[in-house]
Amino acid sequence: xxxxxSNLIDITERxxxxxxxxxxxxxxxxxxxxxxxxYHYSLGKQSRFFIELQNRxxxxxxxxxxxxxxxxxRPLCPACLQPTNWRELTGEGRLETWSTLHFSPxxxxxxxxxxxxxxxxxxxxxxxxxxxxxxxxxEGESLRxxxxxRVAYNEGPVSHPIHLMVFVLA
Amino acid sequence: xxxxxxxAAVGCTKIASEHRDCNARDLLADALLDLLADAxxxxxxxxxxxxxxxxxxxxxxxxxxxxxLHDTIGMTPKPGLRIEGGGATGALxxxxxxxxxxxxxxxxxxxxxxxxxxxxVSSRTANQLFALSADVDWxxxxxxxxxxxxxxxxxxxMAQYGTREEHFAHVAARNRxxxxxxxIAQKPMDISIEDVLRSRPVAExxxxxxxxLLSDGAACILLASEAWAREHVPAxxxxxxxxFTGTGCGTDTMRLGDRYPHITNFRAKQQAAxxxxxxxxxxxxxxxxxxxxxxxxxxxxxxxxxxxxxWVARGNGGAAVADGAFDLDGALPVNTSGGLLGRGAPxxxxxxLQAMEVAQQLWGLADQRRQVAGAxxxxxxxxAGIASISVVNIFERHD
Numbered sequence: 364x365x366x367x368x369s370n371l372i373d374i375t376e377r378x379x380x381x382x383x384x385x386x387x388x389x390x391x392x393x394x395x396x397x398x399x400x401x402y403h404y405s406l407g408k409q410s411r412f413f414i415e416l417q418n419r420x421x422x423x424x425x426x427x428x429x430x431x432x433x434x435x436x437r438p439l440c441p442a443c444l445q446p447t448n449w450r451e452l453t454g455e456g457r458l459e460t461w462s463t464l465h466f467s468p469x470x471x472x473x474x475x476x477x478x479x480x481x482x483x484x485x486x487x488x489x490x491x492x493x494x495x496x497x498x499x500x501x502e503g504e505s506l507r508x509x510x511x512x513r514v515a516y517n518e519g520p521v522s523h524p525i526h527l528m529v530f531v532l533a
Numbered sequence: 534x535x536x537x538x539x540x541a542a543v544g545c546t547k548i549a550s551e552h553r554d555c556n557a558r559d560l561l562a563d564a565l566l567d568l569l570a571d572a573x574x575x576x577x578x579x580x581x582x583x584x585x586x587x588x589x590x591x592x593x594x595x596x597x598x599x600x601x602l603h604d605t606i607g608m609t610p611k612p613g614l615r616i617e618g619g620g621a622t623g624a625l626x627x628x629x630x631x632x633x634x635x636x637x638x639x640x641x642x643x644x645x646x647x648x649x650x651x652x653x654v655s656s657r658t659a660n661q662l663f664a665l666s667a668d669v670d671w672x673x674x675x676x677x678x679x680x681x682x683x684x685x686x687x688x689x690x691m692a693q694y695g696t697r698e699e700h701f702a703h704v705a706a707r708n709r710x711x712x713x714x715x716x717i718a719q720k721p722m723d724i725s726i727e728d729v730l731r732s733r734p735v736a737e738x739x740x741x742x743x744x745x746l747l748s749d750g751a752a753c754i755l756l757a758s759e760a761w762a763r764e765h766v767p768a769x770x771x772x773x774x775x776x777f778t779g780t781g782c783g784t785d786t787m788r789l790g791d792r793y794p795h796i797t798n799f800r801a802k803q804q805a806a807x808x809x810x811x812x813x814x815x816x817x818x819x820x821x822x823x824x825x826x827x828x829x830x831x832x833x834x835x836x837x838x839x840x841x842x843x844w845v846a847r848g849n850g851g852a853a854v855a856d857g858a859f860d861l862d863g864a865l866p867v868n869t870s871g872g873l874l875g876r877g878a879p880x881x882x883x884x885x886l887q888a889m890e891v892a893q894q895l896w897g898l899a900d901q902r903r904q905v906a907g908a909x910x911x912x913x914x915x916x917a918g919i920a921s922i923s924v925v926n927i928f929e930r931h932d
Contacts, residue, residue, distance in 0.1 A: 377553075384566075385554075389554075391554040396594055459796070460689040462680075462684035462738075463737040464678065465736065466660070466680075467676060468660040468661050468676065470664055470674065483678075483681040485789065487793065492793070495790060496789070497675050525671070526675075
């Protein structure tokens, strides 16, 4: 082993099979590499949704042409290719499907703080035509399709504004 | 339209949880040498075009890997391109290669797929990287994972149609069993339905043994016009030609919730299948297809697939699978290779590996314990995400 490489994992001789054509290319060295990036990330025209969560209000978009109400919002109606308008919903709805996750990807600080298992829920909000995905704070075993749920808000601070809300049983 | 392209030759590495002694370019080198041996060719001088198939710049910590791969196997200065379509990458690459030949742009194109998804990063990092292929603003940020999205779909399928955990456990056990007859397979296992049901929950209703593998591996296919193959590929005359007779592609919204109320099945796959059947002139797929590789990223996905491919009525997939209709001795054997569950899934190579298994089956060169006797027409089903992109390709042997 060498102490001249600070990030060395290992250098291994590998046993070669009789038909190995790569015997001249041993040993194999492995090192660690790190790549961390920080993004100045625009939430774009979806921003008002996140800003209104701070005011404990829940907004969807509605298309003035076809009437489709989307939550999460869609600034451009994909059917009519026209700008939509914001529309406030009550934040109440019903559970359509879900999965109880026993493994957290730790995507951000708020996800990393979730205790496993947690419930990934798809909720049809009253007045919306699409399902909104978020964590539902409930025991997985107690859930039934069609149960009433609602948005619960918190004061933060959070690492991503989507975590200013969570679903709870109504 | 000119005659369909042929599969002139195939090659791959063993699929493994990790090839510690190989980076991506080393894996490609091994797959290419395997292809040259299969073709009986001593080089690529005659091959006109390259096409790189890999999904992730993140896993490799390398952008423009396609150009590096092209360079690695001496394809410069010939034309090349890279295709990316999530999990569907390999099948989309073959579809793109099909179009290159059909358009007359070239008569031969080498499609090479590589991925190092194994243990180059921790499984947590792997999940974070795969989560970046969901909608980062709405699905990734809340702690969603693909296992979770698939699981929520399967729960809806169970609620709607009465599909049971035992049904998809059958897929998990069968495909890993099939892998025992495939020498390149990553993880053959002799397990029972009970073993699957008892494995620890990952994203309910999916348990550990319902989930496919993270893999290192590479695969390549040389696609050509029949005339080019006859002239340049010594092994071509020795086997019945296999024509790439149909390809279909469909898409769907990125987020599952935007598909409401269609959340039990894959609309993109239905569209891809119908397009491929029309092109290949298939009217009754269950009878006219002899062997198929289905995208079993999770065991239940195979149940959804046999419905969306139009083989059984919607909602009957679970019972049909559990009855053994798609086992090695069933009406239409699927995932004879072991599938993503047993053979493994190096993403950019997966769709190519599926086509390679179909080719081996149609040539009659598969291990006899998994060989489907007299198979003449085969299908591959490959998709990205929860089928935001879906590709169905069809191959036929002409005697």
